[in-house]
Amino acid sequence: MKKVTRKSLLYKTGVEYGDYTINHVLGCSHGCMFPCYAFNMAKRFGNVKSYQEWIEPKIVSNALELLDKEIPKYRKSIKSVQLSFTTDPFMVGYPEVSDLSIKIINRLNKDGIKAITLTKGIIPEEVLNTSRYNEFGITLVSLDESFRKKYEPGTAPYADRIESLRRAHDAGFKTWVSIEPYPTPNIVKQNLSELLILIPFVDYIVFGKWNYNKIISEYKDRNKYYNECADLVISYCKANNIKCHIKDGTITNNI
Numbered sequence: 001m002k003k004v005t006r007k008s009l010l011y012k013t014g015v016e017y018g019d020y021t022i023n024h025v026l027g028c029s030h031g032c033m034f035p036c037y038a039f040n041m042a043k044r045f046g047n048v049k050s051y052q053e054w055i056e057p058k059i060v061s062n063a064l065e066l067l068d069k070e071i072p073k074y075r076k077s078i079k080s081v082q083l084s085f086t087t088d089p090f091m092v093g094y095p096e097v098s099d100l101s102i103k104i105i106n107r108l109n110k111d112g113i114k115a116i117t118l119t120k121g122i123i124p125e126e127v128l129n130t131s132r133y134n135e136f137g138i139t140l141v142s143l144d145e146s147f148r149k150k151y152e153p154g155t156a157p158y159a160d161r162i163e164s165l166r167r168a169h170d171a172g173f174k175t176w177v178s179i180e181p182y183p184t185p186n187i188v189k190q191n192l193s194e195l196l197i198l199i200p201f202v203d204y205i206v207f208g209k210w211n212y213n214k215i216i217s218e219y220k221d222r223n224k225y226y227n228e229c230a231d232l233v234i235s236y237c238k239a240n241n242i243k244c245h246i247k248d249g250t251i252t253n254n255i
């Protein structure tokens with residue numbers, strides 16, 4: 001696997017439900033076509049030249065050394081560290097990425113810092129030996145495998161993701177699901193209830209609309225649609241005692 005080095009690794013996110021984050025890989029073999037915000041940013045700032053280069057990820061070879069330097073500096077202000085915002089910690093087909101992610105989680109835990117992961121891959125069994133205060137999440141916006149192959153071509157099948165999340169829950173970890181970016185019916189026809197019903201065991205759900213794509217603006221009833229979807233998620237969470245976060249801008253009065 002190709003490598004890069006970085007000057008820093010740990011930084012505070014500006015994201016509404018995040019604290020600190022670590023992005024220990026440049027690029028992501030999952031190659032999402034939503035499109036991927038991280039890819040667009042990497043291209044804009046000249047870190048990658050093309051989609052092809054993006055889906056051939058490079059691991060940050062000095063990640064653990066950087067953490068040894070940075071953790072003491074930020075320790076007092078860190079509540080949790082999310083892996084990751086601009087890559088995937090359990091990237092399909094790249095065991096080196098998962099290995100480094102687990103080493104990073106263990107390094108954070110050594111200082112009592114909670115890691116929160118989010119993946120479109122499989123949560124590996126080895127990570128279930130880490131501290132029980134870590135939290136594991138998957139992204140799940142559909143159950144339709146033809147949608148996945150078109151929009152998230154390098155990711156793990158949905159059923160496998162859910163199964164690995166269930167395993168983490170059964171092992172005693174807090175688990176969560178990010179239902180974002182949720183597609184409108186002109187992208188894929190599906191029933192949100194059928195997805196929700198598969199994840200009653202999770203501790204929290206984040207729901208958000210699909211952004212950054214012309215196809216969304218072509219769906220005239222999108223605001224009404226997202227209001228209805230958000231209502232459904234809120235009711236489901238209430239009924240199942242699940243914490244719920246609806247992303248800013250998903251619910252609107254403009255219908």
Ligand code: SF4
Binds near residue numbers: 087088120
């Ligand atoms: S999994 Fe995340 S980082 Fe990777 S391509 Fe998809 S959206 Fe981008």
